[in-house]
Amino acid sequence: MSNKSTGDMKKSTVAVIDYGMGNLHSVAKALEHVADENTSVIVTSDPAVIDAADRVLLPGVGAIRDCIGEMYNAGLVPSIRKAMAEKPFLAICVGIQSLMSHSEENGGVDCLNHFQGNALFFGEKHTDHDGSKLKVPHMGWNQVKHTINHPLWADIPDNARFYFVHSFYVVPENKSEVAGTCDYGLEFCVALARDNVFAVQFHPEKSHKDGLQLYKNFLHWDGKP
Amino acid sequence: MGLAKRIIPCLDVDNGRVVKGVQFVDIRDAGDPVEVAKRYNEQGADEITFLDITASSDDRETTVHMVEAIASQVFIPLTVGGGIRTCEDIRRMLNAGADKVGINTAAVFNPEFVREAAQRFGSQCIVVAIDAKKVSAQGEPDKWEIFTHGGRKPTGLDAVEWAKKMVEYGAGEILLTSMDRDGTKNGFDLGVTRAISEAVHVPVIASGGVGNLDHLVDGVIEGKADAVLAASIFHFGEYSIQEAKQRMTDAGIEMRL
Numbered sequence: 001m002s003n004k005s006t007g008d009m010k011k012s013t014v015a016v017i018d019y020g021m022g023n024l025h026s027v028a029k030a031l032e033h034v035a036d037e038n039t040s041v042i043v044t045s046d047p048a049v050i051d052a053a054d055r056v057l058l059p060g061v062g063a064i065r066d067c068i069g070e071m072y073n074a075g076l077v078p079s080i081r082k083a084m085a086e087k088p089f090l091a092i093c094v095g096i097q098s099l100m101s102h103s104e105e106n107g108g109v110d111c112l113n114h115f116q117g118n119a120l121f122f123g124e125k126h127t128d129h130d131g132s133k134l135k136v137p138h139m140g141w142n143q144v145k146h147t148i149n150h151p152l153w154a155d156i157p158d159n160a161r162f163y164f165v166h167s168f169y170v171v172p173e174n175k176s177e178v179a180g181t182c183d184y185g186l187e188f189c190v191a192l193a194r195d196n197v198f199a200v201q202f203h204p205e206k207s208h209k210d211g212l213q214l215y216k217n218f219l220h221w222d223g224k225p
Numbered sequence: 226m227g228l229a230k231r232i233i234p235c236l237d238v239d240n241g242r243v244v245k246g247v248q249f250v251d252i253r254d255a256g257d258p259v260e261v262a263k264r265y266n267e268q269g270a271d272e273i274t275f276l277d278i279t280a281s282s283d284d285r286e287t288t289v290h291m292v293e294a295i296a297s298q299v300f301i302p303l304t305v306g307g308g309i310r311t312c313e314d315i316r317r318m319l320n321a322g323a324d325k326v327g328i329n330t331a332a333v334f335n336p337e338f339v340r341e342a343a344q345r346f347g348s349q350c351i352v353v354a355i356d357a358k359k360v361s362a363q364g365e366p367d368k369w370e371i372f373t374h375g376g377r378k379p380t381g382l383d384a385v386e387w388a389k390k391m392v393e394y395g396a397g398e399i400l401l402t403s404m405d406r407d408g409t410k411n412g413f414d415l416g417v418t419r420a421i422s423e424a425v426h427v428p429v430i431a432s433g434g435v436g437n438l439d440h441l442v443d444g445v446i447e448g449k450a451d452a453v454l455a456a457s458i459f460h461f462g463e464y465s466i467q468e469a470k471q472r473m474t475d476a477g478i479e480m481r482l
Binding site: 138166213 | 227228229230231266271293296297300301319320321322324346347348349350374377397398426427428451452481
C-alpha cells in the first residue's frame with residue numbers, strides 16, 4: 001500500500017481514514033479487490049495524506065461519541081471537511097451518521113453537520129408495520145431503493161440487498177439529498193448525496209457483488225452528481 | 226420487502242481443516258477453510274462463521290492467517306469464535322478481518338468480559354454463543370440450562386435468563402446451540418430457540434441439529450430465529466446454499482436470492 005508511482009504513470013489514490021475505531025481491513029481489501037493497477041488504497045490517519053488523496057473514504061464502526069471524539073483528537077476534522085468540499089468522498093455506516101448535525105446515541109452527540117438532520121434510535125421496542133416485533137440492531141441483508149439516479153448506483157439493480165448492522169438511522173432535513181431508502185418498520189434514508197459527497201448506512205465491503213460494484217463506482221466517480 | 230432471514234454456514238476448524246463433529250466427537254474432514262468459505266460465498270451464503278476448535282494455543286496464529294485469507298477474498302460478514310477470552314484476542318481477530326467475534330465459555334466464567342468487549346469494540350461485533358441443554362423432565366415446564374466444555378459441564382444457569390443478561394451486558398447477537406441436537410440431524414430445539422428469540426431484542430441465530438432443509442424453515446417460522454446456522458448438510462454436498470434459500474423462500478420466508 002504505497003502511493004509512490006512507478007515511472008511516469010500518476011497513480012490515483014484513495015485514502016481510507018483511520019481514526020482508531022477498529023477494523024479497516026475489510027474496507028481496504030474490498031477497495032483493493034476492485035481497484036485497477038493505477039489506484040492505490042492507503043489506510044491513513046495522516047491529515048497530509050488525506051489532503052493529497054484523489055478520493056477519500058470515511059468508514060465508521062462503534063459508538064458515535066467515540067467516533068467523533070477520535071476524529072477531533074486525531075486532528076482529522078479539517079481534512080475531512082476539506083475533502084468534502086473538493087473531491088469524491090464516501091462515508092459508510094457510522095460515517096454517514098457522523099456527517100449529520102446531531103445523533104441521539106450516547107445521550108446526544110453533535111456531529112459534523114455536513115448534512116442537516118439527525119441520527120435517531122430505532123428503539124428497543126421497534127415494530128413492523130403490522131405491529132410485530134422487530135429486532136434491533138437492524139442486522140442483515142435489506143433492500144435498497146434508489147430514490148435518485150446517481151453514478152454510485154451504476155450497474156446496481158434497484159432494490160438490491162446490502163448488509164446492514166445499525167441501531168440508529170439518519171433523518172435528513174432536506175429530502176432532496178436522499179439517494180436511497182430501506183424499509184424496516186418504517187421507510188428510512190440509507191444513502192445521502194450532495195455534490196461530491198455520498199454516504200451510505202450499509203456496509204458495501206460486506207455486501208458481496210453489489211457492494212463491490214458500489215466501491216468500483218466510487219473509484220471511477222468524478223465527484224459530479 | 227424487508228430484512229431477509231440469513232443462512233450461515235459454519236466452519237468448525239481443527240488444525241487448519243474444516244471438520245464436523247457429531248456431538249463434538251467422530252470428526253470428519255470437510256476441506257480447506259479458505260476454499261470452503263469461497264464456495265459458500267459463491268453459493269450466496271449470507272455470512273460465514275469460523276469456529277476454531279483447535280485445542281492448543283500454538284495454532285492460534287494459523288487461525289489468524291486463515292481469517293486474513295478468508296477476509297481478503299470473501300466479501301460477506303465473517304464471525305470468528307473459539308478461544309476468545311480477552312480483548313486482545315478480539316482485537317487480533319478484528320484486525321485479521323473478522324467482523325464479529327463469538328464469545329462462549331469466557332462469558333460464562335466472566336460475564337463482565339462481555340460488557341468490557343461491547344464497550345470497547347461495539348455491540349455490533351459481539352456475538353455471545355450459548356450452548357443449552359434441556360433439563361426439564363417430560364411433563365414439567367420447559368427449562369434449559371447453559372453447559373460448557375462441549376456440553377459436558379452444567380453451569381446451573383437458566384438459558385433464557387442468561388441470554389437476557391448477555392444482551393443487557395452488550396451482546397449484539399445470540400448464537401444459540403442446542404447441545405442435545407447438535408450433530409443429530411433431528412432439527413433445532415425449537416422451544417429454546419423461540420423462548421430466547423422472544424425474550425431478547427437482538428437477533429438470534431439458531432444452531433444445532435439441522436438434518437434437512439425443512440429444519441431451516443422450522444427454525445425461522447416456529448423458532449422465530451433471525452438466522453439459521455448449519456454445517457454438515459452443506460459441507461458434504463447434501464444441499465447447496467441456493468437450494469436451502471429456495472426452500473425457505475417457497476415456505477414464505479424472505480431471503481436474499
